[in-house]
Amino acid sequence: MTDDSTRLAVLIDADNTSSKLIKEMFEELAGYGTITVKRAYGDWTNPHLTNWRDVLLGNAIAPQQQFAYTYGKNATDSALIIDAMDLLYSGNVEGFAIVSSDSDFTPLATRLRESGKRVIGVGGRKTPKAFVEACEKFVFLEVLSGEQTTPESTTEATKADQPRPIQSVLTKALNRVDTDDDDWASLSALGNHLNRTDPAFDSRTYGFAKLSELVKAQPFLETKTVVGTGGRGRLWLRLKGRRPAEEKPVAPEAVKKTVKKAAAKKATKEAAKKTAKKAASKTAKKAPGRSSA
Incomplete structure (x- = not known):
């Protein structure tokens, strides 16, 4: 978490995100700073985004219209990325929350972090690992909903998401x-x-x-x-x-070193004794004998 002085821009990929948990998401993100920018990107003429209307109004999110210029190209992603870079260079925010389960935002998250900005990702458990790892923090929508996947309900298809x-x-x-x-x-x-x-x-x-x-x-x-x-x-x-430190067994290598050190110390003492004894013997031979009375 961070302090309230951190200004956050929340950029939502509406084409790739459910509108159901947006309120819970904003409550979660409030713990990372003050949200100053709230934008959602999508082609709002598309019927599948109809459910977003009340969510946009109820959470003061600015909708960003983006028509699909050609089939198979995601213009929404491009618009979000361009806005993120504009906000980066404006210097008006210290962090970004990228709301999507799309791995295409991995380079964006990496670039923003390289510029010293905080990046919080929000998405489903299906989000590719590359995007998750590119963020400083990643929040799964399933966590916000309180959903728990039990071992019994886990299938082969969902194992990778566990x-x-x-x-x-x-x-x-x-x-x-x-x-x-x-x-x-x-x-x-x-x-x-x-x-x-x-x-x-x-x-x-x-x-x-x-x-x-x-x-x-x-x-x-x-x-x-x-x-x-x-x-x-x-x-x-x-x-x-x-085990506590005093009870921990000593490693074999440590024992060997200790024994070797003790043996060397003993040998040094023995050598010192021999040297002292030899020196004393020489001194005794050189000393003049006493004359008898």
């Missing part, structure tokens, strides 16, 4: 974030890592409103809350079965 198993996701992340000597990682470190490495990660995908609720519910994790200054508690977590 979120990765949560144990795999969290285990991989915990093995990469900074931890203390006992392998505890802070929830904030985990969240930052997930946001940087997986634009589409969302705890709501797995049925939890917050990341903290998600990790607490996982049987393969153990959690603890540490209360710091000011009485605020911080959540820490680690994989179950991890």
Whole structure:
């Protein structure tokens, strides 16, 4: 999320987006900044966009008419891209929300991010991975609707659209974030890592409103809350079965190095003793004998 001073332009590919969840989408995007531009692109003479009329009026979205110049060419995409570049060079916004499930917007998202702009993508689970990865954050419309796909309802056709198993996701992340000597990682470190490495990660995908609720519910994790200054508690977590630092077995290579180091130290001491003994013997031979009375 970001602060309210970030100005966002929301550009909607109406030809490729359902009008059903637009209100929920704007509520979601409000968490990333202040929406100053709202535009929807499409050929509004096309009957299949009829349902958009009330949505446009009810959400103060400016419709951008774009006729199809020729069959098979998507003029709507071109119009949206041109407007995005105009907004980029105007300097009037700090971020863009591109609402589409079309991979044709991948180069646009990449270009906007190269210019230092935030890019949030919004689309269905059918959205190609290339476009998802090109965005800083990607929000699936299915998450906004509260839809959950159960293992029983998953078919071969939808397997590619399913979120990765949560144990795999969290285990991989915990093995990469900074931890203390006992392998505890802070929830904030985990969240930052997930946001940087997986634009589409969302705890709501797995049925939890917050990341903290998600990790607490996982049987393969153990959690603890540490209360710091000011009485605020911080959540820490680690994989179950991890041993504290003092109980961790020493790696074989470390044992070999320790034994070798001890042997070398012992040899040095023995050599020092021999040298001292030899020096004492020489001194005794050189010393003048005492005369008897």
